[in-house]
Amino acid sequence: MTQTYELSGAAAPPMVNGELAFDAPWQGRAFGIARGLAERGVYEWDDFRAALIEQIGGFDRAVETRDLHSSVPTPEFHYYDHFLRALETLLVARNIIAPGELIERVHAFEDRPEGHDHAHVHAHHHHH
């Protein structure tokens, strides 16, 4: 994606050493949702942190215990993939989102035609 930022002057974001807070807009959305829910009191931030530790811990253990002679390259660590997965796990565990409805919504979004309007998702049915 292309995102334009004004990177100098008084209005420059307080990012640091040239690094923006998020690499992609969806990472910002994921962070905004996770943090926003905690600020609203839907859960405590510590609950999210516990889910994140569990999620990242799983990755760390898999890397630590992997066979050094394996021809499969060491998996890359993508922090926000784990962040999003932790959010999903917590929301499902708290019965806030049902796994089925999430899958259904993901499929509906995947089926959107190119150039769709993000703001309006219309239920549409595909006949294969």
Place this chain on the structure above:
Amino acid sequence: MAEASNPAAIRAEAIESLLIEKGLITAAEVDEVVERYNERIGPLNGARVVARAWRDAAFKQALLEDATAAVAPFEFEGGQTEKLVVVENTATVHNVVVCTLCSCYPWAMLGLPPRWYKDPAYRSRIVREPRRVLAEFGVQLEPDVEVRVWDSSAEVRYLVLPQAPVNAAQLADDELVARVTRDAMIGVERFV
């Protein structure tokens, strides 16, 4: 837009849309958090605190004793309820901060952590072989300098107070602030 075909982007969007329908969050609230971290919270906050400590011995003392209370008058945003602890670098001590389990970080002071801070390699290696990792960051420590590694947690967030520049007294306030880098406040950069 490339995002449309990214599975993670679609999942994030699906989660957000479900939460909005359930009345648990609004798009405006998500926008506000993103905007706050993209535009308002960053290491400039920590730099102001460090520069003040370099300038003002009484403030520095207060900061080292109870950083949470000492920075309260700055009224930084961040919704940070954790305790802030400031650790001081000296000629014989070098401090470095990590979160071994996830990505805990003094947000209100530094914004969101850089990518390498969250990486499994940094999280594990800085504890096991701190001198070697610091050398990779360009910090060459004399053997008589003690390294202290601080593991952040849900309760405590650490910030390193780097050594003041030797000519601090000759520098204007904004020049002092400009000397302070994010990496120095994490402890992967050392000035003296």
